[in-house]
Amino acid sequence: MTDKYQADPIIDAFLDDLWSTKGLSDNTLASYRTDLRHFERFVLTKKRQLINVDQLLIRDYLAFRVEQNFAKSSTARLLSSLRRLYGYLLVNEHIAVDPTALVESPQLVRQLPDALSEAQINSLLDEPNVDDPLECRDKAMLELLYATGLRVTELVSLTLEQISLRQGLVRIVGKGGKERLVPLGELAVTEVEQYLVAARAELLGNKQSDVLFPSKRGQMMTRQTFWHRIKLYALRAGIHCHLSPHTLRHAFATHLLNHGADLRVVQLLLGHSDLSTTQIYTHVAKARLQQLHSEHHPRG
Incomplete structure (x- = not known):
């Protein structure tokens, strides 16, 4: 199977649709492609195809990933890829039921970004x-x-x-x-x-x-x-x-908040579509907020 494996054309059709309608980056599309091909290989071992997957098979795959010690963050991204794929298939009437609808995402511990002083x-x-x-x-x-x-x-x-x-x-x-x-x-x-x-x-x-x-x-x-x-x-x-490719991006956000910038302004500057994504940086401003409170609040 591994030598003769050819990805289902549905995957490319789905990714082409994502590219044209959502404008996702090449890196994101490549991640989706990798996730979906890994999942399809598992599906083929069960003598099934992507178009006739059910909820139980998806749960089996998630259990398999736990046994193989895949990171929860990687599995959460995989499940996000599957949700988008089967949402696309449902809208285009290739399937009648979304097999991901009742599958829960793994609980993640939100990682706080490292920030340089x-x-x-x-x-x-x-x-x-x-x-x-x-x-x-x-x-x-x-x-x-x-x-x-x-x-x-x-x-x-x-x-x-x-x-x-x-x-x-x-x-x-x-x-x-x-x-x-x-x-x-x-x-x-x-x-x-x-x-x-x-x-x-x-x-x-x-x-x-x-x-x-x-x-x-x-x-x-x-x-x-x-x-x-x-x-x-x-x-x-x-x-x-510890450094990451986004080290200076993290420092930019945390230092702005430390100096009293509004969270929504930081959200706009970072290009986050959701404020909750920006809120991960607010932990670094906690000490400053406590200081401001004690200095300026009448009962501080």
Whole structure:
């Protein structure tokens, strides 16, 4: 089965529909494809097909994942993929009953993102040597990332036309094709200006590109490459705590809240469609809120 396996065309039809109607990113679609193919392989071992799956078979697969020690977060994402697939099949009348309707998602412990302190962020941002074209680019990227809270994928795919240094704004098309305008701040504007004048042309050589931050080969940088660059500067700055590709995005949100920013403003800047997604950051503002309460409340 593994050597001759060919995915059911329903999977590609479903993903094409998601791409055209929801505007999901390539990374998200690839995750859906992987999840659904893994599930289909399990279904085929039971002599069934995707179109005639029932609730019991889905529960069997979830139990199998528990036995195989899959992470709860991964299983929750898998179940989300299945819900969307069978919702699509139901709407298009390929099935009469949604087999996922009564299947409960695994209970997740919400993971709080790690956030660097402001002192650590300053050390990280000061680390690149702006006399080196590559590090001058990295300095501008780090400053822009911390100033805007962009996702790393959004950062590396930025084009020249998306940024206005005169207005101090960057225009982002995020998840689901939703557009947002995010202010840059003076330091980020200064660093991007310096990079454009001193380093970008040297990185491109004779190549033409509309990518704002090209790689040393003159192409769009991958998010993995930039993640390795972040780890390099963190190591040089003596920062040894756990980091993730969204480290500066987390710091952006938590530091804004620490300084009294409104949660809904942070939600808009991050491009979260649901306020509950942003609320994960409010734990970092707890100490500040308690301090404000004691200082200003008449019975504090």
